[in-house]
């Protein structure tokens with residue numbers, strides 16, 4: 323269905339939405355007035371190379387200046403910019419805008435002394451500490467391009483990203499802390515660099531007291547030693563269309579996609595969302611309980627809150643276990659958080675430990691206004707539980723690493739709309755979301771199909787993939803000409819509310835993290851006893867989905883299955899990382915395939931989840947599915963013995 327624009331402008335949301343689609347240049351051109359430009363743009367929307375669009379072409383600015391220096395100049399110097407709260411090390415630290423400016427300027431000096439300049443890449447593999455944010459802003463200050471890699475990825479995944487981004491310098495820390503477990507990062511980085519073809523020249527290492535590491539001579543330097551002698555550096559204006567960062571996201575193959583974010587469109591769009599989507603004013607405390615390594619961390623821990631003159635919280639802990647299920651409420655009370663943003667899985671984890679919300683009643687959260695959830699579907703049960711507990715708006719909103727900011731949300735800063743549990747409400751101004759069938763025809767209300775966004779995408783969304791326009795076009799733009807393919811399936815109801823039902827490709831969503839089954843399959847296939855394998859995501863009440871591996875052994879292999887399964891689990895952990903949550907593997911005699919050899923993952927997933935499924939007409943050996951079903955049952959999956967519908 324093509325959602326029609328509202329016939330009469332009846333609310334701030336309708337007005338903004340209509341304006342953003344009828345006159346994107348006018349709409350975003352006005353929003354851009356809130357940003358400081360060193361050189362004004364010549365084109366708000368540059369469509370000369372459509373379907374590759376650029377925003378604010380000809381303009382120049384510096385993102386770091388807009389997020390930090392500008393606020394110091396405008397009187398926010400003594401306001402807290404960053405609150406670091408680390409229950410795992412029992413540390414708290416508040417950094418004012420002025421202090422942050424000083425630290426970022428000096429760390430930019432460190433990078434410059436290592437030869438980093440405009441356009442050079444810096445890979446960042448660090449824990450939830452303010453230094454990570456300082457490293458990111460130091461890159462932005464110099465016009466260098468950062469690429470942050472989540473700490474839960476293994477050396478192999480880090481190596482793939484280093485080889486693609488080709489950084490001059492890598493920033494790391496001696497360790498991360500996962501509740502009680504120390505994760506030494508430096509050996510992981512060393513291993514990654516050994517695996518890489520591209521060798522970074524330098525590594526700057528933040529030594530932590532809980533665990534120090536050896537530095538590699540001539541390559542590594544101590545963060546604090548380098549800072550002690552660094553000269554501060556001023557902001558370097560860059561083109562609006564220059565890349566600010568690359569953030570790798572899972573592809574359907576094992577090779578991650580380097581999502582590029584520009585400087586100009588990003589600053590304009592993120593600044594706009596703070597007021598209009600999240601309803602937050604300058605000076606307020608905004609907390610995104612995520613990780614720097616994810617898009618949520620980039621947009622809503624690092625950039626948006628500071629672009630808007632808010633205070634951001636850097637939390638090194640978990641919703642449960644650091645030390646208990648009251649941790650979120652403690653942080654909200656102590657730091658006067660107005661708005662919290664996290665993934666539904668965090669709330670499911672809290673609900674599991676504290677179903678009656680006893681911890682919540684121990685804290686004063688009266689100044690807390692709203693909870694925003696994203697990263698995975700917000701199931702109605704979790705929505706109702708959170709709503710009843712908080713007695714404040716609980717807003718489901720939908721977006722992707724690629725878009726960098728919400729595509730669909732209930733815009734609290736425009737006109738809050740009625741909530742329909744299970745729906746992230748409606749398109750945010752700037753996005754026209756449609757539902758198409760296989761032939762590219764718009765579907766009527768309530769009919770499920772491919773969720774697509776009409777081009778051009780608004781500012782701040784990905785202009786392309788790092789050094790790979792072709793892959794960008796093939797992955798996102800070719801399937802339905804004129805549209806961006808989200809990879810999600812869903813529908814729009816008769817009131818225009820969007821429902822996202824899940825990925826239609828081989829990407830799975832685990833605890834709010836988007837992971838590729840392809841990279842897990844690559845790891846399994848590297849085992850000498852494995853002939854073939856497939857990884858599917860099966861439903862999980864806490865983490866939405868969990869991966870399950872199905873492997874076929876090479877003929878003649880007669881090993882004990884338990885022992886082999888342990889090796890395979892370890893292999894995925896070593897090659898992809900603990901973030902994969904890969905713990906279940908079964909051995910089968912064959913994989914179900916079509917006659918052309920395509921593995922029937924979707925059918926296996928339906929069987930595992932106990933959903934109705936249809937015997938694919940093109941299957942080569944129907945009996946394989948019965949074997950898969952009984953093997954899945956040994957893991958407690960495939961709950962109901964359902965017969966296939968039809969043949």
Ligand code: COA
Pocket residue numbers: 449472473474475498500505611612613616618640641642664665667668671696697832833834835899900901902903
């Ligand atoms: N560095 C190293 N290892 C990490 C890591 C990091 N930065 N982050 C996670 N890991 C490890 C975990 O320790 C865990 O290891 P284990 O298998 O040895 O237990 C593994 O990766 C899986 O992590 P995760 O899926 O996050 O599970 P968890 O049990 O540690 O935590 C939640 C579960 C729900 C509490 C947590 O995922 C959470 O808070 N999620 C919501 C917030 C969020 O991250 N959102 C992202 C997008 S908004």
Ligand code: AMP
Pocket residue numbers: 571617695696697698699700718719720721722723724746808809810822823824825831834835836
């Ligand atoms: P990522 O790129 O890691 O942010 O993951 C993006 C994917 O997460 C989307 O394509 C969706 O499949 C899923 N997702 C994110 N937010 C939501 C939401 N609010 N509802 C349903 N799915 C979501």
